[in-house]
Amino acid sequence: MTNYACSETKAFPAAKTFEDFKEVNDERLDEIERRGTSDVLLDEKLERIDAHLNRQDERIRSLALKAARPQLEGGEPRLVGEHGRAFQAYIRRGDAGALGRLEAKALSIESNPDGGYTVTPEVDAMIGARLAQISPIRRIATVRQVSSATFRKPFASTGFAVGWVGEQVARPQTTTPTLNALDFPTLELYAMPAATGALLDDSAVDIERWIADEVETAFAEQEGRAFVVGNGTSQPRGFLTSTIVAEASWSWGRLGYVTSGAAADFVTLNPSDRLVDLVYALRAGYRQNASFVMNRRTQSAVRKFKDTQGQYLWQPPAQPGGVASLMNFPVIEAEDMPDVGADTTPIAFGDFRRGYLVVDRIGTRILRDPYSAKPYILFYTTKRVGGGVQDFNAIKLLKIATT
Template sequence: MNTQTLISRAKAARAPETKSIDADVSAAFEDFMSAFEHYKQSNDERLAEIERRGGGDVLTEEKMARIDTALDEQKRTLDALLVKRARPDLGRGGSAAPGPVRQAFDAYVRRGDEAGLRQSELKAMSAGSDADGGYLVPDELDSEIGRRLSELSPIRSIATVRQVSGAVLKKPFALDGMATGWVGETDARPQTAAPQLAELQFPTMELYAMPAATASLIEDSAVDIEGWIASEVEAAFAEQEGAAFVTGDGANKPRGFLDYPSVDDDSWSWGNLGHIATGSSGAFGADPSDRLVELIYALKAGHRQNGRFVMNRKTQAQIRKFKDADGNYLWTPPAGAGQQASLMGFSVVEAEDMPDIAANSASIAFGDFRRGYLVVDRTGVRILRDPYSAKPYVLFYTTKRVGGGVQNFEAIKLLKFAA
């Protein structure tokens, strides 16, 4: 199978087809694995030419670039199909009648009828002004939006997620750890020194999306309007969240882990993230595997066992070429559809908001993000129906409040491409 065929098949798989999603996923995964085998063969040829001639052939490098593009195309196709398979059908399946709250919400979304929601006391004004009020969505839709965000937002899927009812989550921690000691069963318990406590704060910020619908879509009783809203806002929310959790500056958005200061790991202190330098500005250096091993073992054992690599596709494209001393590839493709690739035995999470490799860039993160990063969701998603601003379309101003930041500075390390 040549490179052009792989690219064409990947693009064709994105078009609507009559075969089942499961068959699409299986075919896309087979194409992905076929592309990777083709990639390994070409890379082996490239390495053999470098060893034989002292440099790579231009035609071989161009061939590698084309195959690399095909491989990324196949991965994007597979990811899109997996998300599509996870979504429920938009049609109204099932015979169970919706409850009164969902009936009232459906009436509000379709016809602007607020009476049912008012009677259910679901009116909730925003924190800004009463004029920007809206209605809380039913719990089922709130949960569905949260589930879909976990599938689409890479950092949310690996971080700790907490639900709060207030505007800010405050988390105390001991600067020097908790005072402890060993005692016998009947020994007196001496008073421990008072721990020095500090506080981390995670404010929630407003995130919004505004999908538009035509009158025919809204009036079509066969369309699951709740599922449609969830599908429309999921991509917008996930894109904004993904960027904020990585590079957000904390101003009206969550604070990303790359926004915190980083120091050489030998000089690490609380409040900073430790980094390992590659030894070469904007490059991996002479032995990439050594730098990756140093990054992995910069974490304590308790964090390392749950460690994951986080990087974007371009960085992965470079790592896919690397081998260890025994000639084995460091990067391993996923074992099955829906699973993650691995690097030196640890899962790789693709986050497109991670920076490309450049001078002094922190393009690879490794850590236990479940302990290291905290996502804070304020309960409730609100919707305001607006049939006036964009006539003849109806806008659905959908808002949720979300925050985030590093909660354990020991649990995340960075690979910095610096001398």
């Protein structure tokens, strides 16, 4: 018998593990059908396999992230040129003279020891590329760079009047559309990595890579939560903080939902039918590029769902670097999605490329602080990011409720 309580370092093919999962779950379901309850040992075995599937998914994502990172070893250092040398001098020794003159010459937004200095374009691009890999909503949303504090996107709340007319029939004047605008302000996201003087004195240390490594996880965790449940005041507005209504009552400015059919969980009989309802609540034009978004605990629950032919709806990644699928749609794991529980919305489904907008203000800034945490040197790193729903047609939710 396969030992699923073994060390995480031992590799198991995802497809083989899922076959074991299906076999044990089928056995558990047969036991429930015969006796009205499942065997405790079978439940424990299924939980071990499920936990192992979760670990495999995590390893796959980690390997994909490492593969996607820019290769910095070998060749010429990336921080070259006048700006690169000035940035090196500031980070390593605190010499801000050359960097300050360069930024003043470029007519940048005022930079000084109080506000910090803009990182080189190479470092800024690297941080953005890594965030795109490890921040789940950013990975599937539209990302737009702006130079202003707020991005305003106009939209037509009423479309142009259209119709059919004959070749020689007079064309009536069409009505003027009503235009509104959605505002996406950028808010400050920060991280504060620390370094020793010895690290900065070591010329072999790649400063560019060190900064990106230190801030990427902190940035990704903060913005990942904000894109899901952010309040829109001191952080981007998450899609789950939008007003939600039953799909039958949907109107622009709200996200529609379908229900699970049970007050605090999925229905016991044919729970997959509710996922079908969720998929088809979305218009056809949005379904083509749609994804499911949920956390790992919800994903563990839906792994057990079958269709009317007894086929499992969840499937493991088909190849290294891939993602799991549910009903042939990608499953994006976002840990900030709520767990299954009364009145929660643990599953989102939609075309997030059209539905959610991430706004990055150009430029990441660093303030070097050698005083606050001696003997360490702190680097207060800030980036301005905004976000919010841009198309309320494109995202639907599954709510745990009866109505």
